[in-house]
Amino acid sequence: MTKDLNNTFTFLNGRVVNSVGYGAMRLTGQPRNFGPYADWQGGIALLRRARDLGITHIDTARAYGPHDNEKLIADALLNEDGTYGEMFIASKGGIEKDAKSISRDTTPATMKRHVEESLANLRADRVDLYYVHSPDGTTPIADSIAALEEMRQVGKIDMIGLSNVSQKQVEEALEVAPIAAVQNRYSPADVRDGALEDMIDWLDLRGIAFVPHGPLGANPMKQGAAVDPAGALRTLLARSPNILVIPGTTKIAHLEANASALGV
Ligand SMILES: NC(=O)c1ccc[n+]([C@@H]2O[C@H](COP(=O)([O-])OP(=O)(O)OC[C@H]3O[C@@H](n4cnc5c(N)ncnc54)[C@H](OP(=O)(O)O)[C@@H]3O)[C@@H](O)[C@H]2O)c1
Numbered sequence: 449m450t451k452d453l454n455n456t457f458t459f460l461n462g463r464v465v466n467s468v469g470y471g472a473m474r475l476t477g478q479p480r481n482f483g484p485y486a487d488w489q490g491g492i493a494l495l496r497r498a499r500d501l502g503i504t505h506i507d508t509a510r511a512y513g514p515h516d517n518e519k520l521i522a523d524a525l526l527n528e529d530g531t532y533g534e535m536f537i538a539s540k541g542g543i544e545k546d547a548k549s550i551s552r553d554t555t556p557a558t559m560k561r562h563v564e565e566s567l568a569n570l571r572a573d574r575v576d577l578y579y580v581h582s583p584d585g586t587t588p589i590a591d592s593i594a595a596l597e598e599m600r601q602v603g604k605i606d607m608i609g610l611s612n613v614s615q616k617q618v619e620e621a622l623e624v625a626p627i628a629a630v631q632n633r634y635s636p637a638d639v640r641d642g643a644l645e646d647m648i649d650w651l652d653l654r655g656i657a658f659v660p661h662g663p664l665g666a667n668p669m670k671q672g673a674a675v676d677p678a679g680a681l682r683t684l685l686a687r688s689p690n691i692l693v694i695p696g697t698t699k700i701a702h703l704e705a706n707a708s709a710l711g712v
Pocket of ligand 1: 663664668673674678694696702
């Protein structure tokens with residue numbers, strides 16, 4: 449649970465990641481982050497530029513596309529030896545999406561199937577971090593996490609995360625398995641939420657990373673940051689040592705600006 453002067457975070461299992469990451473969701477078809485990214489080669493170039501800048505944490509999900517965003521990451525970042533090397537790949541399962549609809553399904557069978565599909569998309573044997581993307585409101589969190597814990601025990605997942613959850617849901621999950629990261633919407637552009645502020649501190653005390661999604665206050669289905677990107681990212685990183693930022697962009701110039709503003 450430490451973030452040193454070089455802006456790294458150490459997970460409880462000892463894995464170190466740079467606090468400045470990249471959220472890849474927007475490298476998908478538009479609107480709705482549906483289908484493959486139109487500029488596939490441009491997406492590859494942007495992801496490789498992120499790696500060159502020292503950005504090691506890449507956030508994706510099976511639902512982005514679906515499948516296409518993970519496949520793009522594989523095309524861009526998979527090494528010849530079949531590993532991602534120093535890159536830290538985080539993905540998510542539990543959302544079904546097609547041309548017309550989107551729905552949540554975090555039943556154990558679906559969570560396990562989604563892990564397998566994400567691994568196939570990423571052309572990998574294991575993924576560093578895998579989140580429950582958003583609890584479906586019916587399946588007990590404990591059951592979804594037990595399914596991911598099975599996948600962790602057989603080595604397909606290194607760490608388990610939860611996204612779009614309350615502190616109570618994290619507490620339920622911790623009864624079943626170690627939780628490495630929580631990813632909720634959080635940005636200086638958003639209205640202050642006292643319970644969320646408390647949860648960030650509570651997670652920090654337990655060595656659990658907090659990964660704010662929409663860190664620049666963007667509407668996930670629309671284009672454009674809602675706040676000054678450099679100021680927002682600095683504010684987030686200063687907020688707490690357990691915060692890992694994953695700003696999204698489709699432009700290499702913005703990627704470089706975000707990284708340089710943070711001294712990466
Ligand atoms: N767990 C979840 O449910 C969930 C939900 C939403 C998002 N996420 C994750 O969070 C990541 C980030 O969220 P997000 O992409 O929706 O929103 P965001 O990071 O708050 O903002 C992205 C927007 O800001 C613009 N931007 C970025 N850097 C900029 C700069 N230096 N100057 C000007 N504009 C800039 C981008 O436009 P340009 O393309 O023009 O740069 C893009 O439209 C996603 O990629 C995804 O991985 C997770």
